[in-house]
Amino acid sequence: xxxxxxxxxxxxxxxxxxxxxxxxxxxxxEVRILFKDRKPQxxxxxxxxxxxxxxxxxxxLGNVYAGLNERKVKGTKAEDVISxxxxxxxxxxxxxxxxxxxxxxEELGIAEQIKDKIxxxxxxxxxxxxxxxxxxxxxxxxxxxxxxxxTEQNRSEVDKKSQMFQQNIIKEYSKQDCIDxxxxxxxxxxxPGTMNIKGTEKENRPHRLSRIISINDxxxxxxxxxxxxxxETTEENLxxxxxxxxxxxxxxxxxxxLYKEHKFKDSTGWMRTVSILSSFFRSxxxxxxxxxxxxxxxxxxxxYHESGEVEQIKEIVGNVYRxxxxxxNCEKIRKNSSGFPYSGLKEIFGNIKLGSCCGKYKNPVVYxxxxxxxxxxxxxxxxxxxxSLENVLSDKISEDVKIVKQSGKLDDxxxxxxxxxxxxxxxxxxxxxxxxxxxxxxxxxxxxRNSLTKEERRNISDEEKYFYFEYDKKKYKLNKELYFxxxxxxxxxxxxxxxxxxxxxxxxxxxxxxxxxxKEYFDHSNDIEYNMVIAFAIISYIQWGYGKTFYLIxxxxxxxxxxxxxxxxxxxxxxxxxAGKSSIxxxxxxxxYFGISLNQDEFEKINKDEKPVVLGxxxxxxxxxxxxxxxxxxKKLLKDQITSLYTFGAKSFSSNSxxxxxxxxxxxxxxxxxxxxxxxxxxxxxxxxxxxxxxxKLQKLCDETFxxxxxxxxxIEKDIKDVEAELENGGLFGRKTDLYSLILGIIKHFKxxxxxxxxxxxxxxxxxxxxxxxxxxxxxxxxxxxxKFIAEKESNLKYIEIQNREIxxxxxxxxxxxxxxxxxxxxxxxxxKNYSLVTRDEQIKRVGGQGNIKYVISLSEFxxxxxxxxxxxxxxSIEHNFTSSLTSRSSLASQSSQIxxxxxxxxxxxxxxxxxxxxxxxxxxxNNTQISQDEPVWESDNS
Numbered sequence: 001x002x003x004x005x006x007x008x009x010x011x012x013x014x015x016x017x018x019x020x021x022x023x024x025x026x027x028x029x030e031v032r033i034l035f036k037d038r039k040p041q042x043x044x045x046x047x048x049x050x051x052x053x054x055x056x057x058x059x060x061l062g063n064v065y066a067g068l069n070e071r072k073v074k075g076t077k078a079e080d081v082i083s084x085x086x087x088x089x090x091x092x093x094x095x096x097x098x099x100x101x102x103x104x105x106e107e108l109g110i111a112e113q114i115k116d117k118i119x120x121x122x123x124x125x126x127x128x129x130x131x132x133x134x135x136x137x138x139x140x141x142x143x144x145x146x147x148x149x150x151t152e153q154n155r156s157e158v159d160k161k162s163q164m165f166q167q168n169i170i171k172e173y174s175k176q177d178c179i180d181x182x183x184x185x186x187x188x189x190x191x192p193g194t195m196n197i198k199g200t201e202k203e204n205r206p207h208r209l210s211r212i213i214s215i216n217d218x219x220x221x222x223x224x225x226x227x228x229x230x231x232e233t234t235e236e237n238l239x240x241x242x243x244x245x246x247x248x249x250x251x252x253x254x255x256x257x258l259y260k261e262h263k264f265k266d267s268t269g270w271m272r273t274v275s276i277l278s279s280f281f282r283s284x285x286x287x288x289x290x291x292x293x294x295x296x297x298x299x300x301x302x303x304y305h306e307s308g309e310v311e312q313i314k315e316i317v318g319n320v321y322r323x324x325x326x327x328x329n330c331e332k333i334r335k336n337s338s339g340f341p342y343s344g345l346k347e348i349f350g351n352i353k354l355g356s357c358c359g360k361y362k363n364p365v366v367y368x369x370x371x372x373x374x375x376x377x378x379x380x381x382x383x384x385x386x387x388s389l390e391n392v393l394s395d396k397i398s399e400d401v402k403i404v405k406q407s408g409k410l411d412d413x414x415x416x417x418x419x420x421x422x423x424x425x426x427x428x429x430x431x432x433x434x435x436x437x438x439x440x441x442x443x444x445x446x447x448x449r450n451s452l453t454k455e456e457r458r459n460i461s462d463e464e465k466y467f468y469f470e471y472d473k474k475k476y477k478l479n480k481e482l483y484f485x486x487x488x489x490x491x492x493x494x495x496x497x498x499x500x501x502x503x504x505x506x507x508x509x510x511x512x513x514x515x516x517x518x519k520e521y522f523d524h525s526n527d528i529e530y531n532m533v534i535a536f537a538i539i540s541y542i543q544w545g546y547g548k549t550f551y552l553i554x555x556x557x558x559x560x561x562x563x564x565x566x567x568x569x570x571x572x573x574x575x576x577x578x579a580g581k582s583s584i585x586x587x588x589x590x591x592x593y594f595g596i597s598l599n600q601d602e603f604e605k606i607n608k609d610e611k612p613v614v615l616g617x618x619x620x621x622x623x624x625x626x627x628x629x630x631x632x633x634x635k636k637l638l639k640d641q642i643t644s645l646y647t648f649g650a651k652s653f654s655s656n657s658x659x660x661x662x663x664x665x666x667x668x669x670x671x672x673x674x675x676x677x678x679x680x681x682x683x684x685x686x687x688x689x690x691x692x693x694x695x696x697k698l699q700k701l702c703d704e705t706f707x708x709x710x711x712x713x714x715x716i717e718k719d720i721k722d723v724e725a726e727l728e729n730g731g732l733f734g735r736k737t738d739l740y741s742l743i744l745g746i747i748k749h750f751k752x753x754x755x756x757x758x759x760x761x762x763x764x765x766x767x768x769x770x771x772x773x774x775x776x777x778x779x780x781x782x783x784x785x786x787x788k789f790i791a792e793k794e795s796n797l798k799y800i801e802i803q804n805r806e807i808x809x810x811x812x813x814x815x816x817x818x819x820x821x822x823x824x825x826x827x828x829x830x831x832x833k834n835y836s837l838v839t840r841d842e843q844i845k846r847v848g849g850q851g852n853i854k855y856v857i858s859l860s861e862f863x864x865x866x867x868x869x870x871x872x873x874x875x876x877s878i879e880h881n882f883t884s885s886l887t888s889r890s891s892l893a894s895q896s897s898q899i900x901x902x903x904x905x906x907x908x909x910x911x912x913x914x915x916x917x918x919x920x921x922x923x924x925x926x927n928n929t930q931i932s933q934d935e936p937v938w939e940s941d942n943s
Contacts, residue, residue, distance in 0.1 A: 010209040011059045013052060015193030018212055020051045022131055022142070023066065024085070030067030030076060032188050033058045036197075044074055060195050065188040068142075078185040084158055085147040085220070087228075088189055089169055090182045091115050092138040099198065102205040103137040114173055115139040125337070128221040129214065136196025136208035138178075140189060144216055145225040150185075159185055161231040167325055171275050172338075181323065243285040246294070250371035252364040253354040254330050255280050262348060264302040265487045269348045272338060274299075274313055276345070278320040280327040283365040288321045303487065327365045330358035351424060353446070401468075404476045405646070406595050407544030408624070411474060415545040415713035417574075417706070418469075420484035421495045427484040431469045434713050436500055441469045441482060480593065480646075490594055491576035493706040494699055505708045511750035514538075514572065517701060521568050521687045522561045523680030528760050532673060533565060535746040540573040540597040540650040541709035542716055547624040550739045552652040553669070555660060556677035562654035565677070566599035567687045569652060571698040573597040574706060584614050588628075591621060591647040603653040604663050615668045621647035622671055670735045673743065720745030723754075731869040732762070777811055777823050781831050782866070784810035785857060786874045790881045798860075801845070804828050804853040829853070835865050 023029060028044040031054045035041075041058070045051045055064050068088060071080045091114050092098060093107035103111075115132070118141060123129065131142040148158060166183045173179060182189075190196065192210045201207050251259065258273050274295060281291040295313050299305075319325075328344075334354065336344025361367040402411065406418045415434040418441060420427040429441035445465040467478045484492075496502070514534045524530065536552045543549040554562040563580070570578035577596040579587050584606065590596045606614060620626035630643040653672075655663050660674060685694070709716065724741035732740065740761045747754040784807050788800045804825045812822045832838040837857055845854040866875050 010195055011056055012193035012209065012211060013056070015210075015212045016052055016055050016191055017048060017193075018215060019066070019131075019133075019192050020048050022144070022215065023068070023070075025070040027070060028073055028075075030071055030188070031055065031191075032065045032067070033062040034065060035062040042076060055191050055194055060197065063196060063198055064191045064194040066191050068187045068189050069185060071186070076186060078159075079155075081150060081185040083147045083149050084162070084185070085145055087143040087145070087162065087165055087224075088182060088187065089118065089141040089143075089166075090135075090138065090180045090189075091118075091140070091178055092180060094178055097199075098137070100200060102196075102199045102201065102207060104204050108138070111138045111178055114178055115141065118169070118173055127224055128219070129216050130221075131215050132213040133190070133192045134208075134211050134213055135190050135192075136210045137198065139213075142189075142216075143224055144220055145228060146220045146222060148225075155185075161228055164231045164328075165228060167323075168328070168332075170323060171279070171320075171325055171328075172272070240283060241285045242287070244287065244290055246281070246284070246286065247368075247372055250368055252330065252367040252371075253357045254333050254349075255364050255368075257349070257352060257354065258333075258345070259298060263483070263485075264304045265485055266304050267306065269338065269345050270302075270304075271312065271316065272345055273348070274316045275320060275325075276327065276333055278317045279325045280364055280368075282320055282325070283327045284368055288317060291321075292317050303485070327363065329363050330367075331362070333364070351426065401475045401477050403479050405479055405544060405624070406482075409545050410471055410476070412472065413714075415542075415710065416471075417544075417710060418478065418482070419493055419497075420482075421498065422486075423495070427486075429467070429482050429484075430498070431471065432497070432710060433471070434710060436711065437471070438498060438500075439469050439471055441467050441478070443467055443482075483593065488590070488594070489577070490590070490596055491571050491573065491699075491702055493574075493703050497703050497707050500707060500711070503704065503707045505704050507708060507712070507750045508752070510704055510708055514701060514705070517572070517698065518565075518568055520685050522564050523678075523682050523684055524561075525678045525681070528757055529675055531747055531751070531757055532675065532743060533569070535743045536650060536652065536673070537569055537572050538705060538709065538746050538750070539742055540575065541705055542713055543648070543650060544595075544624060545713055546717055546720065546742075548738055548742065549622060549648070549650045550742050551618075551622070551650070551672040553660060553664065553672045553674045554652060554654045554677055555657065555674060557679075558656055560677035560679055561684075562656075562677045563601050564684075564687045565675075566601055566652055566654055568698075569597070570599050571695070572701050572705065573650065574702075575649075576702075584610065584617075588617055588645060588647055591649050592645045595649055597649055598651040600651065600653050602656070604655045604657050611663065612665070615665060617645075617647055618651060619668060619671070621649055621651065624648050671739065673739060716746065716749045719749040723748055730762075733868075777815065777827070778831055778835075779871075780811040780814050781807055781828060782871055782874055783814065785837075785862060786877055789859060789862070789878060793882050799856055799858050801854050801856050803847065804855070825853070832857075835869075837861060837865060 020029070028046055029051060031043045031045055031051065033041045033043075041062075043054050045054055051066075058064055067076075068086050069081045070083050072082055075081070091111045093103035093111040095101055095103055095107050119130075119132070127143075130144065133140040133142070148154075150158060162183045162185075163181070166181045170179045170181060190210055192212045194210055195207060196210050197207050199205070248256075248260075255277070259277060262273075264270055264273075277295060277298070278291055281294060282288070286294070292314065295317060296310065299309060299313060332344050334344065334349045334357065335346055337346045338344065358364055358367040361370055404410075407416060409415055410433070417432050418429055419432060420429055431437075431439045431441060433439075444467065465481075467482045469476050469478075484490075511534060514537065515530045518530055518533060533552070536550070539549055554565055556562055563578075567578050570576035575594060575596045577590060577594075577598055579590075579598055579600045587598055587600060591598060617628045620628045626648060627644045627646055630645055632641055632643075635641045653664075657663055660669055664672070690698075720741055723745040724737055727737050727741055727744075740758075743761070744754045744758055747757050785800070785802060787810075788802050788806075792800055807828050808823055808825055811817070811828070817823070829838070832855060838844065838855055843856045845856065846852055847854050863875065863878070865871075
C-alpha cells in the first residue's frame with residue numbers, strides 16, 4: 001500500500017488575513033517563498049489584499065514566509081529593519097533530519113507540552129495572551145509589545161536584549177533541543193493558513209496546513225515591554241579563555257551561595273540552579289567534562305535527591321554547551337521568579353542578603369574575571385618574611401576568642417545552649433544561658449559580605465567563615481557550621497522558650513508529668529523503669545555541661561513497645577531523633593552536625609561486620625571530648641581526607657535479641673543501662689497516630705524540661721556529683737559509677753527520694769551496700785575465704801586453693817538455708833568473678849567429684865576487695881590471726897601474690913592487664929571488618 005498523499009492544496013484565507021493584521025506594518029511587508037529545488041523569491045506588498053494574493057498564489061508550491069519586523073522599502077537585511085514589536089518563540093518537534101521528515105503526531109505532542117507550559121507560566125505571571133500558531137511540524141508563539149523604533153544608537157542594544165530574551169526561554173523550557181534560537185532582526189516566519197511542505201511526505205509523516213490556534217485580542221503587552229527593557233547587557237569583553245581551574249575565593253556572592261551554601265530540601269529550583277551554575281562554569285572557560293564533574297559533586301552534597309538526577313545533569317549541561325548559553329545577570333538570578341519570561345531563583349534566595357553582589361559588573365562572569373585579574377598576586381603563596389618569635393608570643397588576639405560547642409559552659413561557669421528558632425520562614429540561632437541571658441548567633445561570613453564595598457576588594461577566606469556569639473564582652477566561636485531544617489524531624493524547643501518569664505516550673509511535678517506521658521504510650525511491669533527512662537530523657541538537656549552521658553539499650557521480644565519508647569524519647573529529648581530506618585552514616589553525621597539525641601531502632605539488623613566499627617564510633621561519644629576520625633582516600637587533598645566527627649550525645653538502641661552480647665561487646669554494654677521491655681497489660685496510645693493536641697503536649701514537655709534544666713543546671717550537676725561521691729564511698733567505681741550517678745543524681749534532684757532506684761541498680765551488680773553485709777550470701781562467701789586463709793596461715797601466706805563445693809556448703813550451713821533457697825555452684829562462681837577475685841584461667845582448676853571446681857585466690861587481691869567494699873571485720877580477723885610479720889594493713893598490702901608456676905601481678909597491674917585484654921579483644925573484632933576501598937574508613941578512637 002502506498003503512502004497516502006494530500007489530494008488538494010489547502011489554504012485558509014481567514015488565518016492569513018488575521019496574521020497580516022497581527023503584523024501591523026505601516027509600510028511594506030516582505031513575503032518570501034522558499035522552494036525545495038530553486039532559489040527563494042522575495043516580494044514586497046503594501047496592502048492586506050496584496051498579501052493574500054501572494055500567499056495564495058505560492059501556497060503549496062513552496063513554503064510561504066513573511067518578514068516579522070517592518071523593513072524599509074524593498075529591505076531584506078538587518079540594517080533595513082526599522083522597528084521591533086514582536087518576539088517569536090519557535091518550538092519544533094524533536095525528530096531525526098527535520099528538513100527531510102515531517103513530524104509524527106507523537107512528536108508534535110512533545111512540542112505541544114512545551115508550548116502549553118510556556119503559555120501557562122506566562123498567563124500566571126500576568127502577561128497578555130500571545131498569538132499561537134501551529135506551524136505543521138511544531139508551534140510558534142508570537143509576543144506583541146508596543147513598537148520600538150530602531151535607531152543607530154539603540155539597534156545593537158535591542159538586538160542583544162532580544163537574544164537574551166530567547167536564551168532565557170531556551171534555558172527555562174528547552175527539552176530535547178525543541179526550542180530554536182530563531183531571533184535576528186530580519187527574521188521571517190511561516191504564514192499561518194498556508195501549507196507546510198517541508199520534507200517528504202511519508203506514512204504517519206504528512207504535510208499539514210499551518211493554522212492559528214489562538215490570537216492576542218487584548219492589544220500590546222506593556223508589562224512584557226518593561227521586562228524586555230529591563231534586560232541588561234554588558235559591553236565588557238566576554239571572550240572565554242579555556243581553563244580547568246576555578247578560583248573559589250573569587251566567586252561572586254550569588255554563585256557562591258548556590259554552589260557552596262544553599263542545600264536543596266526539595267526539587268524547587270534544582271534544574272534552574274544546575275543550568276545557571278553550568279552556564280557560569282562554561283562562561284569562565286571550564287570544559288564540559290569539568291563542569292559535569294563539578295555539578296555532580298555539588299549534587300552529592302544536597303539533602304534532597306530523586307532518581308535520574310545524573311542523567312538530568314548531563315542533559316542540562318550538554319544543552320548549555322551546545323547552545324553556548326551565557327550566565328544571566330546577577331539581578332535576574334537573585335530577584336526574578338521562575339517561569340516565563342524569567343528563569344531566576346527568587347524563591348531560593350528569599351531573604352538572603354547579598355548586598356550589591358556583582359556590583360558595577362552586574363554579570364557574575366564579568367565580576368569573576370575582574371576579580372581573577374586583580375587577584376593574581378593575592379593568590380600567590382604566603383611567606384613568613386615578617387616572622388619573629390616575639391611578635392607571635394605577643395599576639396593576644398587569640399586569647400579574646402574561645403572555641404566552643406553547641407552547648408556547654410562559658411568561661412564564668414554558666415551553662416548555655418545554642419538553639420535554632422524558626423523566624424520569617426527560616427531558622428536562626430540564639431544562645432540561651434543559665435542566668436537567663438539570650439544573645440544572637442552571628443554568621444561572620446554573612447556579616448563580612450554585607451559590609452563589603454561595591455568594588456569587592458577583599459577576598460573572604462575560609463578562616464572567616466564561622467559562627468560566633470558575644471557574652472560578657474567575650475567572643476565565643478562555634479566549632480562547626482550551624483544549619484537546621486525541619487525536614488529531618490529533630491525535636492528542638494519551640495520559640496516559646498525565649499519568653500522565660502512565662503515559665504514557673506515545679507521540678508517534681510515536671511518529672512511526674514514526664515512519667516505519666518510515657519505511661520500513656522508504654523506499659524511496663526516494673527514501675528521503677530519509668531524513672532530510669534525519664535532520667536535518660538533529662539540527661540540530653542544537661543550532658544554538654546556535665547561532659548558525660550549514658551546510653552540506653554531496650555531489649556525484648558517483638559511487639560513489646562521498644563520502638564514506642566524510642567519514639568516517645570525522640571519527642572521529649574533535647575534534639576531528639578528517631579532513627580527508624582536511618583543508615584549509620586546518616587546517624588553519625590546527624591550526631592556531628594546537629595548534636596541529636598539518637599534513638600537507633602532494631603540495632604540487631606546492622607551488618608555484623610559493621611557492628612564493631614559502629615560501636616567504636618558510638619563509644620567515643622560517651623564524653624564531650626570524644627571524636628572519631630573519618631578517612632576518605634578518594635579525596636585528592638590531604639586536608640579533605642581526614643574528618644574529625646564529634647558523636648557526643650545520649651543514644652538508645654533497641655534489640656529483639658534476648659542476649660545483648662550477640663549485638664554489643666562487653667565494654668560497650670558496661671556504658672549502657674539495659675531495659676527489658678515486657679508485654680503490656682493495658683491499653684495505651686499509639687505513638688504513630690499523634691493528634692495535634694498530643695504533639696503539642698509533647699512539645700510543651702520538651703520546652704519545659706529545656707527551660708528548667710537550663711536555669712537550674714548547677715543544682716542538677718551538684719546532685720549528680722553528690723551521688724557519685726556516695727557510690728564511690730560505698731565501693732562502686734569506674735564506669736558503673738558514671739552511669740549510676742547520672743541516673744540517680746537526676747532522680748534525686750527531681751524526686752528527692754532515690755533509694756528504690758539505688759537498691760535496684762546496686763543489686764544488679766552483685767555488690768551490696770555496706771549496711772547490707774551482715775546477712776547476705778556474699779558476706780558468707782567472704783567469711784568462708786577468710787577462714788580458709790586463717791586456717792592455712794602457717795603453710796602459705798600468698799594464696800589459697802578452695803573448692804566451689806566447700807564455699808557452697810559453708811554458705812548454706814552458716815545461713816541455715818532451706819533446700820529451696822540454697823546457693824548454687826554457679827552463683828558462687830558469679831560472685832567471685834563479679835568481685836574480680838577470679839580473673840584468669842590459671843585460677844580455676846578442675847578436680848574430681850561433685851563440686852569439681854577449685855579456685856586459686858590471691859591474698860593481696862582478696863585484701864584489696866575487702867578494703868574496697870569495707871569488710872572491716874574480716875580484715876581485722878585476718879590481721880589478728882596472722883603472724884606478727886603481717887599484723888598491719890600496709891605490710892599485708894605489700895605482699896606479692898604468687899600462684900605456683902605463675903607470676904601474678906598486683907591489683908593495680910592486674911586491672912591494667914584486664915583493660916588491655918578487653919582492648920585487645922575489641923581490636924581483634926575490629927580487624928575482622930572488611931572495608932571497601934571506595935568507602936570512607938573509620939579510624940581508631942581519639943577520645
